[in-house]
Amino acid sequence: MIEILSQEFRNRFREKDPQFFFCPGRVNLIGEHIDYNGGQVMPCAISKGTYLAISKNTDKEIRLSSLEFPEMAELQIQSSYSKAGKQWFNYPLGIIDHLLKSGYDISGMDLLFTGDLPVGAGLSSSASIEVLTIFALNELFSYGISKTDMALASKKVENDFIGVSCGIMDQFAVAMGKLGNAVLLDCDSMKYEYIPFKTKEYLLVVINTNKQRTLSDSKYNERFAECGAALRLLKEKLAVEKLCDISSQVFEENKDLIEDEILVKRAGHVISENERVLKASEVLKTGDLNAFGKLMFESHRSLKDLYEVSGRELDTIVEFAGNYEDCIGARMTGAGFGGCAIALVKKDAVTDFIEKLRIFYKTRIGYEPSAFISGAEDGVRMLRS
Ligand code: GLA
Numbered sequence: 001m002i003e004i005l006s007q008e009f010r011n012r013f014r015e016k017d018p019q020f021f022f023c024p025g026r027v028n029l030i031g032e033h034i035d036y037n038g039g040q041v042m043p044c045a046i047s048k049g050t051y052l053a054i055s056k057n058t059d060k061e062i063r064l065s066s067l068e069f070p071e072m073a074e075l076q077i078q079s080s081y082s083k084a085g086k087q088w089f090n091y092p093l094g095i096i097d098h099l100l101k102s103g104y105d106i107s108g109m110d111l112l113f114t115g116d117l118p119v120g121a122g123l124s125s126s127a128s129i130e131v132l133t134i135f136a137l138n139e140l141f142s143y144g145i146s147k148t149d150m151a152l153a154s155k156k157v158e159n160d161f162i163g164v165s166c167g168i169m170d171q172f173a174v175a176m177g178k179l180g181n182a183v184l185l186d187c188d189s190m191k192y193e194y195i196p197f198k199t200k201e202y203l204l205v206v207i208n209t210n211k212q213r214t215l216s217d218s219k220y221n222e223r224f225a226e227c228g229a230a231l232r233l234l235k236e237k238l239a240v241e242k243l244c245d246i247s248s249q250v251f252e253e254n255k256d257l258i259e260d261e262i263l264v265k266r267a268g269h270v271i272s273e274n275e276r277v278l279k280a281s282e283v284l285k286t287g288d289l290n291a292f293g294k295l296m297f298e299s300h301r302s303l304k305d306l307y308e309v310s311g312r313e314l315d316t317i318v319e320f321a322g323n324y325e326d327c328i329g330a331r332m333t334g335a336g337f338g339g340c341a342i343a344l345v346k347k348d349a350v351t352d353f354i355e356k357l358r359i360f361y362k363t364r365i366g367y368e369p370s371a372f373i374s375g376a377e378d379g380v381r382m383l384r385s
Contacts, residue, residue, distance in 0.1 A: 021132055023052075025127075026044065032332070034187070037274075039273070041169045061077075066113045077106065077108065080100060091157070098153055122335055123334070135381075155167070173379070178194050198287060200289060209369055223309065230263040234267070289344065293329025296331040311336065314341050354371045
């Protein structure tokens with residue numbers, strides 16, 4: 001990857017010595033749709049991600065280009081920028097805009113991106129390119145920004161510049177990932193802890209539904225609003241700030257405050273999922289992978305029945321996984337409505353699992369899923385300079 005990037009950088013910019021950086025994507029092991037409800041999530045960074053070759057130039061221009069997309073941005077240095085339609089370079093552009101508005105100096109530079117993360121598959125390709133850009137600029141211009149602040153800045157860009165009301169999970173996971181560990185993040189206090197993710201004789205398989213996601217942003221924003229509405233009703237009696245401040249028991253005793261059955265289901269998912277994350281971190285600490293797998297299946301059921309963000313494709317994968325003897329846990333991961341599922345499968349059964357799943361899925365859905373294996377990996381980093 002670096003060789004191709006290096007060669008193409010030279011062709012495009014006539015510069016010989018760029019610096020190279022990498023930022024992974026992520027899967028969420030458990031804790032779905034609760035980051036924006038002040039809950040705890042447990043993602044890990046994965047092996048696939050986004051690569052960047054970058055170098056300062058002397059022509060006072062910022063050039064953003066990619067090996068995957070033909071469109072390139074050539075910008076004079078300004079004090080701010082605005083979003084350019086649906087262009088891929090809005091992500092690095094948003095980061096540059098944020099840095100300038102926060103008072104950081106930027107000079108002319110050339111950036112060339114590439115990557116092996118499927119775009120729009122729920123593996124956080126956007127968080128990956130955002131965090132990658134701010135991390136590289138931080139190195140290039142020695143700003144001294146911490147990784148946590150890089151994640152927060154990237155989330156702000158996603159919310160305000162790109163216009164997606166996501167939580168902090170994705171940006172934090174790709175910034176802070178650690179080899180062999182899941183990141184247990186309290187999205188309210190931003191306190192985090194690394195939880196060893198030892199899969200022993202199992203492997204983590206990431207399965208892409210390959211479904212075209214169309215309405216996912218609007219459905220995501222709809223769930224976000226439903227959680228806000230449920231919280232407002234519960235707050236009439238309960239002194240809480242976030243849905244995840246409420247325990248299942250208190251919720252059961254007070255759910256009559258919400259008349260709308262749909263809102264009861266949404267809040268029910270959020271509150272139970274938050275508790276599942278805590279259980280999951282406990283069982284992982286004791287090395288009980290089977291118990292962790294059961295929590296994955298439970299999480300999926302809740303996302304399917306209560307939060308209703310799964311769909312035929314993801315359900316087909318999890319149904320297959322549930323009936324496959326050597327798979328001890330599976331669930332959708334990320335926002336849902338397509339995207340990816342994850343499964344814990346015995347090492348020596350992985351090839352068979354993927355092949356049989358391919359046939360099962362194709363028969364039911366009409367096209368094939370794709371799959372790869374990933375460990376829990378390190379977060380954003382410099383590759384070489
Ligand atoms: C997307 C968002 C995250 C999170 C997940 C669902 O990935 O970007 O902030 O809300 O969906 O858990």
